[in-house]
Amino acid sequence: MEREHRKPRKARCGLRHSIIKEFLAEFLGTFVLVLFGCGSVAQSVLSRGALGETFTINIGFTMGLMMAAYIAGGVSGAHVNPAVSLAMVILGKLKVVKFPVYVLAQLLGAFTGAAAVFGLYYDAFMDYTHGLLSVTGINATAHIFASYPARHLSVLNGFIDQVIGTGVLVLCILAIIDGKNIGAPRGMEPVAIGLIVMAIGVSMGLNCGYPVNPARDLGPRLFTAVAGWGMDVFSTAGYWWWIPVAGPMVGGIVGAVVYFLFIELHHAEPREERQQEEEEEEDEDDDDIKDNDEPLEK
Template structure:
């Protein structure tokens, strides 16, 4: 695949993740009587990854996340030269999705950005449960590290073939079930950047954490799988095979 194809695939995939995941939170979670709640939002984020993994995994690898991109590099699965292309495409996809989502949400008279938000991430005053900076930092590092571990393990050549998108999507669902009350769940700097640029204010001031923590977690998870999960006893080279 060309760099153009990979970049466009990452743009489209990250757009889908932010529009589908954040869109479920903004448009569907709080609807009276029929709102999907935390569980529905968590499933929506997982489904965006499952669907795009099957749609563009063969084009770009379906990273959709700068922390995944740098984590795969740390795990020896990705070339450092392609990191800028992927990160730029991911952030642009997230930003376009956030602005379009805001435009759609504004189509109802009851929507107010200051009141309803745009599923932005935060800690302290910006946390759904009022969790402080250190809680947010720790949970984002831990969950991103485990996310990378699951991504690398499920896509390992020794893992059962064809099931990686399901495992990764379910992992992201579980991550959201755990951490929506803490930070509104990032584990993805691009996902955080799009809504923060639209909302501004506190979300934009706190955006740094949602770059620092997921990148640290991604690097740790990728390196850890590369260290622990490496095949130390490769199959002997038998003549004729």
């Protein structure tokens, strides 16, 4: 009886349109990514280093992306990043009409994730800042949610930083999900993808904290703009905000093109693979015949 009641309910509530299911998956996956990632930054900053530091932040974003991939991977592919979605469009793995839907879901998910972090640590924010939410200064907290450049970083170097970081991210993701490459064991793809973020964090985080994701940076930045930090989140550091948006998009294109030209383009087609296997079998048979035809000693 219980099963009979469950089936109609699921039939009534279950979504039929795939694009809506994919929207919800991308939204929830990005929400979890930002909740864990920005949450780890908030815990480190608001505790003044007592409950976190750079490595724990790397772990937070690594685990956030890993869990996001487990949540959304089977529904939408768990892009949770407009640069990844753009790369998939270029490679023909995502329909162009779905691209804006994915990006909107990712931005809303990141915005909501930032709001959740702020709500979770609201009292800690008020205690740390004495009620004054600032972008710069000794008690600045805007960098909890979005990236800001180190003092040594120029605009050009920052742009290059984001192109390289995102390019490597996309390149490695494509290698992991490539069925004709070594790939990762089924079900372990999210773990491998999470480790990419860990590698990027420990090797490319000095300049601006490796945002490598326009939604992860812009969504929380928009939240800070309306939640009390003001428009300084966009004008600070010479209007830096566009670098972690444009740079990753270019990086996504570069990573996709490089992987296609260097690896995917040269994969054998199924027919070619069969021909190669047949040729190898014929070579083995020829070797066996030669071994058997050796003259006997008199």
